[in-house]
Amino acid sequence: MTQRADEAGLQAREAAEAAARRSYGKLIACLAAQTRDLTQAEDALSEAFALALQTWPERGVPASPEAWLLTAARRRALDAARRGRTRVQSTPRLEMMMDELAADQAADRPIPDERLRLIFACAHPAIAAPARAPLILQTVLGFDAAAIASAFLVSPASMSQRLVRAKQKIRDAGVPFSAPDLQAAPERLEAVLDAVYAVFTQGWSDPAGADPRSRGLVDEALFLGRLIAALLPGEAEPLGLLALMLYAHARRAARRDHEGRFVPLDAQDTALWDAPLIEEAEALMLRAVRLGRIGRFQLEAAIQSAHAHRRLSGATDWAAVVALYDALLVQTGSVVAGLNRAVALSRLSGPAEGLQALDALGADPRLEDYQPYWAARADLCERAGDTGAAAHAYGRAIGLESDPAVRVLLQDKLEALSHAG
Amino acid sequence: MQYLLMIVGDKEPVDKAHADDMKNLMGAFMAYTRAMREAGVMIAGDPLQPISTATTVRVRDGKTQVLDGPFAESKEQLGGYYLIDVPDLDTALSWAERCPGAQYGAIEVRPIMVIPGA
Structure with a gap:
């Protein structure tokens, strides 16, 4: 029993995640198309997702999760508007929202892609x-x-x-959310x-x-x-x-x-x-x-x-x-273009030319914590035979890198450098 | 939605010495106003008397202060306005673009705030 409930919960969560990946923007665009209120649309949709995680494990995942979420979100938005939680309180706005809800429920029409x-x-x-x-x-x-x-x-x-x-x-x-002219x-x-x-x-x-x-x-x-x-x-x-x-x-x-x-x-x-x-x-x-x-x-x-x-x-x-x-x-x-140019130049005319071009960029403070700059510098120094400067630059690059795969590569290079030197 | 188009510019949009320029500008504004009326978007709109006619009122600590002149001295001044009712900002911006005042000054487009229940 518990196992079955767990399975149903897992299935519901997977279905909700898949719908979010597939259709988040589509649903937001649809919800905000008339009201232009993105905050309200986001709030309503996140409440609809929360409701889905409550109800889907018990009642099963609906045939069209997107349509279910859209209807639930519209209802939430309408309720919030009636309670006066949002700015949408004028009667025409409320009527418009009710019409949209009714139209969505009446017909099994596909959700238009207004992204x-x-x-x-x-x-x-x-x-x-x-x-x-x-x-x-x-x-x-x-x-x-x-x-x-x-x-x-x-x-x-x-x-x-x-x-x-x-x-x-x-x-x-x-x-306006109008078609791009x-x-x-x-x-x-x-x-x-x-x-x-x-x-x-x-x-x-x-x-x-x-x-x-x-x-x-x-x-x-x-x-x-x-x-x-x-x-x-x-x-x-x-x-x-x-x-x-x-x-x-x-x-x-x-x-x-x-x-x-x-x-x-x-x-x-x-x-x-x-x-x-x-x-x-x-x-x-x-x-x-x-x-x-x-x-x-x-x-x-x-x-x-x-x-x-x-x-x-x-x-x-x-x-x-x-x-x-x-x-x-x-x-x-x-x-960044300047940095890549320096690297390309080193391939064309040698590491010394590349380093010169890199030094010319040096004054830009944004490079201080820009990993590709230090990785490029390390590579050029190594190829130019300046082992000390290369080791220093590899160290900086490793410290700034967040991708483990790249970090391993840089650490290997630093290692090889110390063996060579 | 309702928008206020505020025509902001230098005190003298054209050199008054050139009567022809003045006449052309007046004609352009009249044609613009007529086009707005005929499109059914205009609620109100008027030019304002020059800022030399402005008087500014403040009440501070229960005392009324009345001063000669505009609320702020600046080169750019409000010279006139249109209040329009159109579906969205893009339509309002397209009307602002056509305003003769946009040629010499700037048109500030501000949505009118809707007070719920009012």
């Missing part, structure tokens, strides 16, 4: 620029403020304040693409899926990337972003060796790369370039393309990679 409307509402120019991408991550994927804060390198407290303000603005200023949408595109790429990198940095929050994120980002590219076929950057993600995703099987250790890009076995994905990315790049408007994502994808070329030619075209990083630096002024 793109939600995404573009979050990217509205009336929302403070630094809040746009984080807001997309929270409302579409259900990330909590702490996870978003770490992805955007700000404190959880200020991130959560930023998100609260943005949601208030959407509700009180009446920012193909004429007006491109100006909102930057924030949308940034958010999608942040989702991808969050999932990418955890290839083992050890953290349940990042499970499925790569697929989610690819789905959103394809959706946006299909919706805005005349825009080059969505194609660039999709190509960039596909190039990286194509290498997923080659990123770790049999023992789970990290394998750097230029040491990867190209036979393990996913050739059809690389070809799809190449075709996307060709389409993007023909549109004649270069941008950050296309440049990053072009760099990936130069790396992918090793699969055919056996060697990476480092001169092309350096030139592309030069262009990227001009476009973005990003210190």
Whole structure:
């Protein structure tokens, strides 16, 4: 009996988790489409999930968990509004909510996918620029403020304040959840693409899926990337972003060796790369370039393309990679681009040149605790024969690394260094 | 939803010495107001007399203070307003964009707060 109850509880929890992964953003978009009240929608949905975990173990998982959750969340929102817990107290608002509830219950209609409307509402120019991408991550994927804060390198407290303000603005200023206007949408595109790429990198940095929050994120980002590219076929950057993600995703099987250790890009076995994905990315790049408007994502994808070329030619075209990083630096002024350029330069012209380029970046305080900077520095010093400086830099890099697979690789290198010296 | 479009700009939108410019601006505002009325979105709207006519009132410690001039001295001044009723912020912003005042000054768009039960 208890065992059966446990099983039912487990089944219910799994079904609820699956529904959350599949449809969190879809449900939020649906719940907030008319009221524009994201906070209310999030509260109502989390109450619906709690109710599901109570009722599903006894009564079984419903045929359509999403429809069940939507109805339960609408009822909760309506109850809260009637009790005056929210701002939605005016009679027309209540009537509208009752109509929605009745319509959902009457017909077994599929839940419309309003996610793109939600995404573009979050990217509205009336929302403070630094809040746009984080807001997309929270409302579409259900990330909590702490996870978003770490992805955007700000404190959880200020991130959560930023998100609260943005949601208030959407509700009180009446920012519409309208279909993205193909004429007006491109100006909102930057924030949308940034958010999608942040989702991808969050999932990418955890290839083992050890953290349940990042499970499925790569697929989610690819789905959103394809959706946006299909919706805005005349825009080059969505194609660039999709190509960039596909190039990286194509290498997923080659990123770790049999023992789970990290394998750097230029040491990867190209036979393990996913050739059809690389070809799809190449075709996307060709389409993007023909549109004649270069941008950050296309440049990053072009760099990936130069790396992918090793699969055919056996060697990476480092001169092309350096030139592309030069262009990227001009476009973005990003210190990360500068770091990668220095590494590429060392491949082209030797470690001394690379170190010189790295020293030129040295003044930027953000590099102090940026792991890739120290790992690159260690590698260049080692190749230049400066064992002491290399050991110091490896130490810094190991101290800053959170991925155990990368940490092991760096520790092995430090070990080898002391044996050599 | 109702929005207040506040036309904020320099004290003199055009050089008064050029009567033609002034006439053009007046004509543009009249056409804009007519378009708003015909679209059925306008509730109210008026230009304001210049800030040299402003008087500011405060009550402090039970005493009424009446001062000549605007509440804050600044280069940018409220020159007029429109109160409109439209479905959402995007529609309000598209009306703000068409306002002739947007050409020389700025239009601040503020939603009207709805007081439940009032």
